[in-house]
Amino acid sequence: MSSFRRIAxxxxxCLAESCINFRQIKQVQTQLLITGLLDDPRLHGQFVxxxxxKHPNLLDYSTQVLDQNTNATVFAFNSLIRAHSKCPNPKKSFQFYNKMLKSNNPYPDxxxxxxxxxxxxxxxxxxxxSAVHASVLKHGFETDPHVQSCLIYMYAELGLLNCARKVFDEIPQPDFVIMTAMVTACxxxxxxxxxxxxFDSMPQKDPIAWNAMISGYAQCGQSREALNLFNLMQMERVKINQVSLVSVLSACSHLGALDQGRWVHAYIGRNNIAVTVSLGTALIDMYAKCGDMNKAMDIFWGMKEKNVYTWSSAMGGLAMNGFGRKCLELFALMKQGGVLPNEVTFVSILRGCSVAGLVEEGQMHFNSMREEFGLEPLFEHxxxxxxxxxxxxxxxxxxxxxNQMPVKPHAGAWGALLNACKIHKNKELGELASRKLVELESKNHGxxxxxxNIYADSKNWDSVSNVRQTMKAKGVRKLPxxxxxxxxxxxxxxxxxxxxHPRYCEIEAKLDEISKRLKLSGYMANTSPVLFDIEEEEKEDALxxxxxxxxxxFxxxxxxxxxPIRIVKNLRVCWDxxxxxxxxxxxxxxxIIVRDRxxxxxxxxxxxxxxxYW
DNA sequence: AAGGTAGATC
Incomplete structure (x- = not known):
């Protein structure tokens, strides 16, 4: 006979778990009380x-039930700690821990x-x-691999890589789950x-480890590396799942790599991969950021389940592609659908108002953030x-x-003003804004x-070269x-x-041809974006x-x-x-579709x- | 009876 026994x-x-409302739970509880079953600590624990x-909205009630048995088990306490660790007020977890410590019954495990x-x-x-980490040591659980990987995860969330590293380095033989946690932390x-x-040193890697590394690259902006590793993953015949594809799509979005993104989309269809909400959202984001907003919206409308990420991506994509009014229409539908917006959603809404030039509507939405949705506007807003x-x-x-902002104006605010001054050619305000901007970010080349550019517009070359000299003196370089x-x-x-480029000869000939045809059509080079005070002809060449x-x-x-010719640029498009x-x-x-900064x-x-206007 | 590692909107 095996000693293994499963407690059914x-x-x-089981009845309590399938309850759908408070009244039903109460009924089950009455039944447990009458039959005296709640006095059994094991059943009491199961009920708590x-x-x-299963009913996170009844957390406070489960706390009351805990107190109804003075011999509550560690299982009951742990369940409440666990439930609170996931809820909006995780601090309450500690109440139960302290209670255990105070009465020495039961003992934490x-x-x-x-x-x-x-x-x-x-x-x-x-x-x-760090207090909790100290308790882990005090109770001697620092060698439990589950606790170890949680600690690494915790320090990574806190941004304390050194601490995570210390935990990791003290583990003599970390298993692959701990290795994966450390890869993610780094x-x-x-x-x-x-x-x-x-990652490379891991003797065995499961798909989660691969996904951790791929998303690590994607989140650090190393999109090409993310794609390379994904290709390697396929060559090694590791099982690819939705998480892998979400990270790959995110890398494609960054690069504007539409062909690669389309390939992922086709792969999903070919392999009958279920499009989860996050995978669908990643597809929408990819098509939107690659400039194919029609395709993005096809996917959006085709999704049965949509959450705040899905709506925000679609709205952000519409705003980014210049469809401000469509973005606002979508917001109305989102509210109708009962999905609550968050701070990110409002960035999309305000950008939508901006590209459509809807000032009053923008003001209204900005005010509604706090008044209607209880969201405090952030710097971005x-x-x-x-x-x-x-x-x-x-x-x-x-x-x-x-000047009336309740928070200290940040670089983004001054940058927006400066850009507006450039568009509307306001030299005085522009100077002021750029001085503020430089105060905040003395290395901000933008x-x-x-x-x-503002000076160059008015052919004030002396000021242009002053700016150039300041940049040089401060070591500020224009991002190429x-x-x-x-x-x-x-x-x-x-x-x-x-x-x-290997085909530069052809490209040069084409540039020449373009230049000639442009001139024939009456185009005059606008040389102001060239920062040097050089002869007009040279400037044209530089442009x-x-x-x-x-x-x-090309x-x-x-x-x-x-x-269509699709181009992704790392800076804003210049006027010329x-x-x-x-x-x-x-x-x-x-x-020609150009995605600029x-x-x-x-x-x-x-x-x-x-x-x-851009 | 339960616990560790991966994913989307800025």
Missing amino acids: KHPTI ASIAL NYTFTFLVRTCAQLLDCGTS AKSSEVGFARLL YGCMVDLYGRVGRLNEAWDFI AYVLLS GCSVIEVNGEVHEFLVGDKS CQHSEKIAIA GLICLKEGV CHAATLIISEIYDTE NRFHHFKDGACSCNG
Whole structure:
């Protein structure tokens, strides 16, 4: 006979788990009381656990039930600690722990500590966390692998990689779950290189370990590495699941790699992979960030279940692609559907108002954040409001808004004002904004570049070179412009003045041709974005070397007629490139879609979706 | 009767 025995759940407990409301639970409790079953500590524990874990809205009630048996088991206490560690007020977990300690009955066990550590990870309070870690040591559970991986997870959440590392280093033979926790911890703290070393040293890796490493790369912005590792995962024939694909799609979104993203979409269909809410959301985000908003919305409407992530992604995508009103329509539907917006949703809403120029509507939504939804506006929201006023030229209101903000204006707010000053050519306010911006972020190249653009607009070359000199003195460098274009699933990257591409001869000839055709159509180079005070002709030459122009030329060479040219740029599109691209889309009769640092530009028949404001 | 590691909106 085996000594293994499984404790079957009492039928009344099964009944308690299937209750759907408080009244039914009360009935079950009465039954347990009458039959005296609640006096049995084991059944009492099961009952407490079934309420606490299956009915999180009745947490307070399960606490009362705990007190109804003076011999409550550690299982009952642990269940309540565990249930509270997942709820909005995780601090309550400690009440039960303290109660156990005070009466010495029952004693906390290794389970107790895994739940307490999770509570700390939820609370994000360093003092509490180190106190709990001390208790783990005091009770001698530091060698329990479950407790160890929870501790590593907790320190990673707190951003204390050194502490996580210390726990890890003291484990003589970490198993692969602990290794995976450490890989995640490193990636979260941007130590993705070390994460990879650990990952490579693992003798065996399950899909979770692979997914942890891939998402680590994706979250650190190392999107190409994420894709490379995903390919390796396939070559090693590791089982791919939804989590793998969500991370890969996120990498595609960052890169703007539409072909790769489409491949993932096809893979899902080919392998009959169930589209979970997060996978669907990742697909929407990928198509939106690659500029194919129609496809993104097809998926959106096709999803049965949608949560706040799904709605926010779709709304953010619409705003980013210039469909401000559609974004607001979606918000109305979201509210009708009973999904509550969060802070991120409001960033999308305010951006939607901004691109559509709907100032009053934006004000209304901004106020509703606090009044209707109890959400405190964050820096981003204030920045969006400055942008909202500034974009339509209401610069004074933007200025007033900044000065009346209840929080200290951050770089984003001044940056939005500065951009508005550039659009509406307000030199005085622009100078002020850029001075503030530089005070906050003395290495912010964007501030200097925008300011020198403002000066260059009025051909004030002395001031332009002053700005240049300040940049040089402070060691501020302009981030080199870089444009990416995908051709046949292959990603081609071009930097400013980049001549390194193997087909540069063809590209140069194409650039020449474009330049001639532009001139024939009456286009005049707007040389103001060139920061140097050089001769006009040289400036024109320098402009032709902007990375997006090189990428467009390459696209015209390689892509079939009728296929839109899609480009992802790391900076904002410059004014000259914008003007030139408008005409190129007309004379070459091609659609050109450019994603810049902020938003999309869909160029077609000589017009752009941004209407000249970006 | 229970516990450890991976994923989406900024």
